[in-house]
Amino acid sequence: MxxxxxxxxxxxxxxxxxxxxxxxxxxxxxxxxxxxxxxxxxxxxxxxxxxxxxxxxxxxxxxxxxxxxxxxxxxxxxxxxxxxxxxxxxxxxxxxxxxxxxxxxxxxxxxxxxxxxxxxxxxxxxxxxxxxxxxxxxxxxxxxxxxxxxxxxxxxxxxxxxxxxxxxxxxxxxDSLRIEKAKAALGTEDRLAFVISPYVRALAPLVRHHHRRYPNLRYVAQDLYTLGTLLYGDVPKLRGKTDDLPIHTSHPLLVEDKVRMFMDPWPWMEYLSGFDFAFGTRIHGTITALISGTPGYLLAHDSRTLELARYFDIPHRLMRDVPADVDAAQLYEDADYTALNxxxxxxxxxxxxxxxxxxxxxxxxxxxxxxxxxxxxxxTVYPPAVRPASAYPAEDLLTRLQFLRDENRALQQKLKALRAQPLRERVKQAVGGRVRRMLRH
Missing domain, CATH: 3.40.50 (Rossmann fold)
Known part of the structure; x- marks a missing residue:
């Protein structure tokens, strides 16, 4: 072996x-x-x-x-x-x-x-x-x-x-996995995890509806872009913008500190284990809920998500068949985990x-x-979830600023060292770097 x-x-x-x-x-x-x-x-x-x-x-x-x-x-x-x-x-x-x-x-x-x-x-x-x-x-x-x-x-x-x-x-x-519904029906006060892809525009009415109806809703993000927004705010060209999806700091889910993102699967699973239901378009957001013991439901929008839902018998609907006014309580009621189990x-x-x-x-x-x-x-002690910057005390934000300052200093030193090199050497490094990138891609 x-x-x-x-x-x-x-x-x-x-x-x-x-x-x-x-x-x-x-x-x-x-x-x-x-x-x-x-x-x-x-x-x-x-x-x-x-x-x-x-x-x-x-x-x-x-x-x-x-x-x-x-x-x-x-x-x-x-x-x-x-x-x-x-x-x-x-x-x-x-x-x-x-x-x-x-x-x-x-x-x-x-x-x-x-x-x-x-x-x-x-x-x-x-x-x-x-x-x-x-x-x-x-x-x-x-x-x-x-x-x-x-x-x-x-x-x-x-x-x-x-x-x-x-x-x-x-x-x-x-071989141990069993999903059970802890509640007969989902109520508006229950804890609901949104595991959505912020680039799927059809999700906008679902975001608006569930934000209004479920005060204990949390958006559990996964993508690098959202991580940057949580840490440092909107990129310059998007500052002051608004959107129905949670992609800017102006969105109510960020303003109300209802977004979380984890750097590792283990605290992510522990967090989701405290929810009553998770649903959305993210296949691994849904799977992370399931392996945490939390009922999950997938809104499949492409083949990569659909075929995994079919293979594992994960409760799902095609995103194109989901009405704009669908409610999580209905999805929860429809979800059957018998075949999955x-x-x-x-x-x-x-x-x-x-x-x-x-x-x-x-x-x-x-x-x-x-x-x-x-x-x-x-x-192992993993870092906690990242939250919107407005949720942090001043000392945490200062630490983040110090990190950026240190990164900036390191970049300046590299640039200074590069400028100090003869032109021939700088060209050689630039060409060499380009060749290495071409080989990688």
Whole structure:
């Protein structure tokens, strides 16, 4: 079995970074949902003898020699990597994999198109996806995909070694997952978590309605843009702007301190465990609620969210079929978790078999390895949720300003050192940097 594992992850589950550091270096890969599935994959593989190293999302073909020497396997948890705006990064990953001599295992990759699985939308990336799949299957028994839409897509491209395994995030607790409604009906005073994508314009009337009706509503954000807004306010060109969605500091949810964002999955789950219901368009926001024991409901707006909801039997509706006046109480009443609960053990057995086929041990079958991982999580002190800046006392804001001042000083020193170099050296560095970026992309 493979022991020296290189895991595609922006950071490891015990890498503790402040919100300011997270924003400055983008330690969430644009979206904290990335951490939910990559850290769940880490836990699944964290046996007593495994040595797991996060890749930091680096995909440089020049690293292939070092990777071949230091690791036994490259495990790649992926989300919606088969999408048009990811083609360049998929190409970089492909060029790295083509130079690897070790096995490569893909966990839960998905295609992103509309909820009808429109193949024409994906056609511009067909060649990039074919190259990636060929490179992986030269080093792997099969490719693990999120659900039936991605499986159908890859089979249409000519690949048969494709297995539906869902997403590692739903298996954070192994084969143990059961969702029960604690209340017969949802009341207006109950705690409600909005897990929404702020770029989905159709959500605007839902935001307005639920903000008015549910005083204990909280918006649990996930994206890097919102993190920047919470930390430092609106970017200059958007100052003074308003919007029906919570994307500016002027929105009532920010003004009333009803927005939270977490830098790590563990405090995020603890927070959501105190809610009565979570709903919205974020698939990993919904999943994070579910693995916290909180009933969740997905409003599916594309194939990547829909196929995971179908695979795991997560209660859902298509966003295009959701009336503007829908109420969370109605969604709560409609939600049925029977199939999700009853099918979980079989789905866990499926991903267990997939990992075994690829010579990867599972922490849940390795004595107390999974429990030992959970204990390390409990001992780790993670940063608290980020709230709107207006909710913080002056001393906290001063600390944030000092961080910005230190960052600015460091940048000035780098610029000064660069200017002190001869022109020839500056050109060399600039050209070298450009070449490195081209190789990465």
């Amino acid at each position: 493979h022991q020296r594992i290189l895991l595609r992850a922006r950071k490891g589950p015990f890498d503790v970074l402040t919100a300011e550091e997270t924003y400055e270096r983008d330690w969430i890969g644009k979206n904290t949902g990335n951490l939910v599935f990559s850290h769940a994959a880490y836990k699944l593989l964290a046996t007593a003898t495994a040595e797991i190293t996060p890749s930091r999302f680096r995909a440089d073909p020049r690293d292939a020699g070092e990777i071949n020497e230091k690791y036994d396997v490259f495990v790649i948890p992926l989300a919606n990597a088969f999408r048009r705006d990811y083609a360049d990064r998929l190409g970089s990953m492909t060029r790295l994999i083509e130079r690897l001599k070790i096995p490569v295992v893909v966990l839960g990759v998905g295609a992103q198109t509309d909820v009808d699985g429109d193949r024409e939308h994906l056609r511009p990336i067909d060649d990039a996806v074919r190259a990636f799949c060929r490179a992986v299957l030269d080093r792997s028994h099969s490719i693990g995909v999120r659900g039936e839409i991605t499986e159908d897509y890859l089979r249409a491209l000519g690949f048969s070694a494709v297995e539906q395994i869902g997403c590692p995030s739903m298996f954070l607790h192994g 009853d099918g979980h053990k079989e789905r866990f057995a499926r991903i267990t078999a997939f990992l075994a086929k690829h010579d990867l041990d599972l922490s849940f079958g390795d004595g107390n390895s999974a429990a030992r991982f959970d204990e390390q999580v409990r001992r």
